[in-house]
Amino acid sequence: MADDPSTIAWRLQRLEEAVRDLGLRVVSVELYTRDRAEVERDLVELRAAIADEKQARKDDVKDIRAQADKQAERQSGNWRQALFGGVIPGLVVLLSVAVQIVLATRGGK
Structure with missing residues (x-):
């Protein structure tokens, strides 16, 4: 039950x-x-x-x-390092290229 x-x-x-x-x-x-x-x-x-x-x-x-x-x-670095390490050598190279161009156009005279 x-x-x-x-x-x-x-x-x-x-x-x-x-x-x-x-x-x-x-x-x-x-x-x-x-x-x-x-x-x-x-x-x-x-x-x-x-x-x-x-x-x-x-x-x-x-x-x-x-x-x-x-x-x-x-x-x-500083600005002097940049000047002597990059700017001045770059200007010398450009100046030498310009002198070579001038001498080549004038014939060395």
Whole structure:
């Protein structure tokens, strides 16, 4: 008679099984609060680690930019290097070409 779905005894038995199953699934308040506190502590630590990593990356980028600027300054030289290394030799070459053209057109006379 307890197996008949229409009886109150069967329904009561089903309810008792459901409550028993829920009892197995329920987590105690102490365990829940302890786990939640641990998760929150981990999140705080992760946020702090991420903030530290972001700051470290910003510092690294600043250092790399400073090194690149120093290297660019060393490679670019100054105006005297440009004058003696590029402009004057270029003018000498142009002048020698112009003299050769003039001498070639006049026939060396």
